[in-house]
Amino acid sequence: MTDDRDSLTPETASAEEAVRSLRPVSARPEFKGRLRAEFAEGRLQPRLALVKREPAGGAWKGAFLIFASAAVAAYIVLQLNAGPDWQVRKVQGSGQIRVDGHRYSAGKPADYAALLRPGSRIQLTGAASLQVAAADNLIMEIAPGSDISLPRAPGRWWDRQGLANIRAGELRITTGRAFPGAGLLVVSPDTHVMVTGTTLAVICDNGGTCVCVCEGQVKVGRELDSMVVVPQGHLRYTPRDGSAAHAADIRPTERVALSDLRDKARRVIGH
């Protein structure tokens, strides 16, 4: 049987003989006839039965692959859309910074820079001020003694509305070349400030909130549906006691500070 036949034991020789004596088997005549005709005419197709018979593995595997591909694609799109992270640009003065309750020396931004995320609460004490930037969307300067929450930087294609809170102190904001079409709502204890492309300051003191507009215009109001426009070069003060808000020319100190911020920011984030 084989050229190694001499080495076969009686058991293996018997097994070989058992296989060798298996008879040929025949296909169903109707299957053979159909296959013959299709082969001769070049009409053969892969067996559908194969596809049908493995739905448990095949369909689930296919569905899983589709789901996984969609999930990966969605993740990539979400990552591409996500607004830029906040970066520390400049720290001036000495003091401490609390990020979400954790205290750091403001002069050591490496210790806390990675913690600055949308929604992070930042409290500055002492004489420290902090300037943070979200790529070419926004630059915010947080004055000493401020207590704010960072907004989310606008997404690339959607989710382009951000929300910041100021509880105390002063927040100077200037928008960059990637900001048009986006919006930022700054909420203080006294008013709402809608920013759509401008340079402004939101000052929150014990008596109320002052919004100083250096460039462009913003909308300010106690309620979102009753906001008024504050034009460039003006301010609007909203008292905390509920009395009527009033308008005036922008504070000279803010005009200088905001112009300086805008000019420096323009070199960094354009617009």
Place this chain on the structure above:
Amino acid sequence: MTHIPGSFVTREAGGAGGAGSGPGTPGAAEAPERPTAADLERVRARDPKALEAFFDRYFDRIFSLAYRLTGDRTIAEDAAQDVFLKVHRALDRLDPSRDPYPWLVTIATNVCRDLWRSGAYRMGRRAIPLQDQDGNEYELPSGGESPEAELLRTEREQQVQLALAKLPEGLREAVVLHAYEGMGHDEIAVAFGIQPAAQRKRYSRGLAALAVLLKETMK
């Protein structure tokens, strides 16, 4: 001995226990006469009549081989259809100067290997071999034996087929292609790109494993 010119096949026709790398009488039908080069040229040109003749010449052996490799009639039909589909698509590569049968066997074995690894085969393995999907007994040629002898032989074949199905695929291929299909070890080695010594070793291990399985079955 039938020497097939232009191919790597030297097939022995009949006679158990012959020398050489061929296995002697295979369990499957005897190797069909090789088509002439002119026949194969017409097959290459996809002449319908030549394709029918080609199909008639090889289908039964390919189906039988697929059945012995998979142990399931429906899957063997799937395999046979896939084999002839692949053959039709690859006819441009058919060499009329060579025997096409080893090429067909290689395709059939690869198709069966793909099916073993598919969910279809694993599901098919749950079915009882030698029965069709409706549970009807599989038809085997009776050979004119008495009903009792035929029953015994059928039962014995079922046991052998079950034992073959339990072999790892590499060993099963080695055993079926050599002992049942009648291919020589060298021929099998060339077809699957392995060393002849490796094929002999697989065959030897396969037979030893099969002997153990059959011994357990006979208890």
